[in-house]
Amino acid sequence: MKITDTIKEVRENVKAWRTEGLTVGFVPTMGYLHEGHQSLIRMAAKENDRVVVSIFINPLQFGEKEDLDNYPENFEHDRNICELEGAALIFRPSREEMYSKNFCSYVDMTGLTDTLCGKSRPNHFRGVCTVVTKLFNAVNPDRAYFGWKDAQQVAVVKRMVSDLNMDIEIVACETIREADGLAKSSRNVHLNSEERKAATILQKALKLAEKKIASGIRTSRDIQKAMIEMIDSEAGVKIDYVEIVDLETMKPISDIEAPALIAAAIYVGNTRLIDNYIYGI
Numbered sequence: 001m002k003i004t005d006t007i008k009e010v011r012e013n014v015k016a017w018r019t020e021g022l023t024v025g026f027v028p029t030m031g032y033l034h035e036g037h038q039s040l041i042r043m044a045a046k047e048n049d050r051v052v053v054s055i056f057i058n059p060l061q062f063g064e065k066e067d068l069d070n071y072p073e074n075f076e077h078d079r080n081i082c083e084l085e086g087a088a089l090i091f092r093p094s095r096e097e098m099y100s101k102n103f104c105s106y107v108d109m110t111g112l113t114d115t116l117c118g119k120s121r122p123n124h125f126r127g128v129c130t131v132v133t134k135l136f137n138a139v140n141p142d143r144a145y146f147g148w149k150d151a152q153q154v155a156v157v158k159r160m161v162s163d164l165n166m167d168i169e170i171v172a173c174e175t176i177r178e179a180d181g182l183a184k185s186s187r188n189v190h191l192n193s194e195e196r197k198a199a200t201i202l203q204k205a206l207k208l209a210e211k212k213i214a215s216g217i218r219t220s221r222d223i224q225k226a227m228i229e230m231i232d233s234e235a236g237v238k239i240d241y242v243e244i245v246d247l248e249t250m251k252p253i254s255d256i257e258a259p260a261l262i263a264a265a266i267y268v269g270n271t272r273l274i275d276n277y278i279y280g281i
């Protein structure tokens with residue numbers, strides 16, 4: 001496995017593979033890898049001849065008061081995971097490599113980014129679309145792998161790839177969870193033991209939604225209300241949003257029809273956690 005911090009070297013490697021007729025899978029990450037990332041790399045290795053993993057904490061997708069400076073890192077551990085899962089190349093650029101001094105071009109999106117995380121984090125998806133485009137241009141993969149845990153990100157990236165005619169297949173992979181249901185996240189490391197216990201309320205509320213939908217309830221408002229009540233009953237937890245939207249457009253729906261996204265974001269102490277249940281795929 002190779003490790004590089006330059007776009008030039010990424011291009012040289014991928015070009016050489018392409019000359020041999022090999023296919024390339026790509027897994028963009030911000031590092032501090034866990035079993036969720038690991039499952040994406042594994043899937044990419046299964047479906048492609050070579051896999052590139054990027055590790056880059058993208059400043060553009062963090063708001064001013066967010067946790068950019070506090071984002072966890074452990075490159076030794078990340079390297080072992082990439083090696084274990086059969087990645088061929090880690091691309092680990094510096095901020096300067098990605099954003100030169102005079103950088104001023106952005107990829108922006110309307111509509112899809114007005115709800116959920118896009119509403120709570122105003123410039124987040126502008127940062128995501130810009131960095132994903134830059135990474136796609138550097139790596140030039142056949143397929144790129146994203147987690148359903150960030151379902152709005154999946155919708156946004158799929159839309160962007162289609163709107164801008166990027167010749168890349170976007171593969172969405174299932175959310176990997178802890179034994180008690182909490183979605184794996186690099187940010188879970190910030191939770192103290194009390195917060196860690198309280199955090200499970202997010203998955204419990206989504207399970208409640210799943211149960212209600214399975215029992216035939218289709219009114220978004222009723223399900224939202226039950227979820228909010230449940231989350232509010234947990235001390236130390238604050239709701240950012242609980243929304244039910246169309247899986248593709250991210251627009252709120254009043255009656256639940258498949259495929260629908262039931263998504264929630266909460267603060268447990270200072271840590272913001274997101275998770276979702278997807279009905280109908």
Ligand code: AMP
Binds near residue numbers: 030149177
């Ligand atoms: P991040 O490092 O948080 O930017 O995540 C990189 C990729 O891993 C994104 O496509 C995420 O959706 C995905 N991911 C993060 N957590 C999980 C998880 N628990 N299960 C599956 N995929 C995940």
